[in-house]
Amino acid sequence: MGNEPPLTRLLARRSAPPGPAQAPTGQKRLNVVVSGTESDAHTWNLVFLQLLLEESGHHVRNLGPCVPATVLAEECSRLRPDLLVLGTVNGHGTEDALTAIKQLRAPGAPVGMPVVIGGKLSTSGRDRQDVERLLSAGFDAVYSDDPDVISEFTSFVCTLAAGKV
DSSP states (O other), X not given: OXXXXXXXXXXXXXXXXXXXXXXXXXXXXXXXXXXXXTTOOOOHHHHHXXXXXXXXXXXXXXXXXXXXXXXXXXXXXXXXXXXXXXXXXXXXXHHHHHHHHHHHTSTTSOTTOOEEEEEOOOSSXXXXXXXXXXXHHTOSEEEOSOGGGHHHHHHHHHHHHTTOO
């Protein structure tokens, strides 16, 4: 390490243990689906979420950006994850998420699957109202795009993994 391009050095993690990470003692290893919303083509936020969850010992299936609500619901029905995490950056997350949650909470969809969303939910400046709409529609948690909420998100995941949700 040293002659690689800066991005390669950034992504190379000397402290990463070989093989899959292990969930902390007393917690189960969650199967998590990470996805972007239908109109959101951003990917680095999804990669970040995937790495964050994998480093905590969880198995992650990243569906990528621009996932239609019907495909998201089909994949969740097929994979039966312990948690679905939606990430959004483009400011249209609330509208896309409301469409997705209708599919995810419809008859035949996985029952009891926690669904959370985080990121830039809208460009309207009505963040509080957007959060209320999303929670009322069936989301279990909604996280803003403030970097300080990462600890709230990881706390939620730990609580879920410990079977306390």
